Amino acid sequence: MRTVLKNIGQLVTWDENLGEMVILENQDLVIALDRIFSIGLSADIQDAREFDCSNCVVTPAFIDPHTHPVFADMRRKEFELRVQGADYQAIAAAGGGILNSVRSLRNMSEDELFDRSLPRVKKFLEYGTATIEAKSGYGLTTMDELKSLRVIRRLNESLSLDLIPTFLGAHEIPDEYRNQRDKYIRLITDEMIPAVAEENLAVYCDVFTEKTVFSRDETEKIFDAAQAYGLRLRIHADEFTAIGGTELAVSRHADSADHLMKVSEEGIRALKNSHTTAIILPGTTFFLGKCDYAPARRLWDEGVRVALATDFNPGSSMTQNLSLILTLACVYMHLSPLEALQAVTWHSACSLGLESDRGILAPGKRADIAIWNVRDYRDLAYWYGMNHLKSLFKNGVREEYA
Ligand SMILES: N=CN[C@@H](CCC(=O)O)C(=O)O
Numbered sequence: 001m002r003t004v005l006k007n008i009g010q011l012v013t014w015d016e017n018l019g020e021m022v023i024l025e026n027q028d029l030v031i032a033l034d035r036i037f038s039i040g041l042s043a044d045i046q047d048a049r050e051f052d053c054s055n056c057v058v059t060p061a062f063i064d065p066h067t068h069p070v071f072a073d074m075r076r077k078e079f080e081l082r083v084q085g086a087d088y089q090a091i092a093a094a095g096g097g098i099l100n101s102v103r104s105l106r107n108m109s110e111d112e113l114f115d116r117s118l119p120r121v122k123k124f125l126e127y128g129t130a131t132i133e134a135k136s137g138y139g140l141t142t143m144d145e146l147k148s149l150r151v152i153r154r155l156n157e158s159l160s161l162d163l164i165p166t167f168l169g170a171h172e173i174p175d176e177y178r179n180q181r182d183k184y185i186r187l188i189t190d191e192m193i194p195a196v197a198e199e200n201l202a203v204y205c206d207v208f209t210e211k212t213v214f215s216r217d218e219t220e221k222i223f224d225a226a227q228a229y230g231l232r233l234r235i236h237a238d239e240f241t242a243i244g245g246t247e248l249a250v251s252r253h254a255d256s257a258d259h260l261m262k263v264s265e266e267g268i269r270a271l272k273n274s275h276t277t278a279i280i281l282p283g284t285t286f287f288l289g290k291c292d293y294a295p296a297r298r299l300w301d302e303g304v305r306v307a308l309a310t311d312f313n314p315g316s317s318m319t320q321n322l323s324l325i326l327t328l329a330c331v332y333m334h335l336s337p338l339e340a341l342q343a344v345t346w347h348s349a350c351s352l353g354l355e356s357d358r359g360i361l362a363p364g365k366r367a368d369i370a371i372w373n374v375r376d377y378r379d380l381a382y383w384y385g386m387n388h389l390k391s392l393f394k395n396g397v398r399e400e401y402a
């Protein structure tokens with residue numbers, strides 16, 4: 001049986017043929033199985049399930065291209081310290097931060113980690129997101145990284161949400177290798193990556209390339225191994241210091257360079273006309289109480305493909321709400337509401353190699369569709385801090401809990 005989304009007030013999507021975002025009014029969208037069948041003014045279809053969308057905005061379901069959803073415990077204490085003035089990197093240098101999450105995850109069984117992560121990732125669906133990229137990176141031993149990636153696989157199998165898995169063994173140097181960095185890098189290249197590939201547990205390999213974490217040269221070594229084992233590349237680049245992570249991403253044909261709060265002129269130049277999407281995380285800048293938002297407006301104007309993500313994680317961005325990220329991108333980075341929507345649909349699909357399948361509302365595309373309880377698409381950013389989701393269709397099926 002087909003489903004018809006009737007009388008859509010505003011349908012907002014990237015139009016591949018026109019090469020621009022379009023806002024269509026008073027349309028019907030027909031779903032057949034897990035695909036969009038047609039968009040237009042449909043004649044009445046016999047035996048179709050109808051869903052009234054008058055006075056609603058309909059968009060492609062959101063795609064969140066940067067998340068860290070598999071962790072054991074919250075880090076509320078660090079949040080409290082930060083609001084009293086402690087610095088995020090100082091907390092990390094004192095053994096907190098990522099290493100705090102590493103300690104708690106190592107003490108948790110795979111089953112318990114799965115049980116903790118499940119309600120967290122369900123929340124993405126409740127906020128209109130149907131696909132997320134999901135990183136490991138709080139294990140930092142072969143066993144604990146595999147455990148995290150197996151949890152991501154089980155979450156993917158248990159929910160309609162699609163999780164695209166990323167191996168992030170290079171998220172931090174664990175305590176036991178603090179004085180033997182080379183040894184840890186060899187563990188990643190010679191043991192972790194082959195094991196991840198053997199079980200086919202990840203699509204991507206990511207590295208936190210930062211002055212206090214992994215250098216450019218170390219990142220290159222990890223990328224060499226990742227590519228040899230068929231993993232595609234993403235990178236945490238130029239978040240706190242510009243050490244050339246963005247340029248490296250482009251030269252290695254990475255699908256994304258993420259953060260970019262401190263991206264250099266060379267980095268911006270490299271991104272232009274490149275394959276690499278700039279993934280901007282304004283929620284992180286906001287939540288860390290910083291003011292140096294990444295230059296998303298400039299990047300966009302220079303012709304760089306800009307996507308937006310929550311960076312959901314227990315330390316630097318504790319939210320699954322991409323609508324809030326739209327607001328931050330508009331207010332602090334001066335993207336227009338329409339550009340911001342393009343960034344969490346079409347551009348994020350491109351950053352994950354999913355552009356032929358989703359991120360757009362057009363016949364033949366996957367029926368991942370968000371229906372919002374607002375009359376104007378701008379309200380998704382303007383009427384902020386809210387969850388305006390009315391319904392989510394994932395693979396053509398209406399989610400029960402949305
Ligand atoms: N910057 C590095 N990694 C995460 C933070 C992880 C954490 O604090 O737990 C990020 O993307 O913000």
Ligand SMILES: [Zn+2]
Nearest residue numbers: 066068236311
């Ligand atoms: Zn991250």
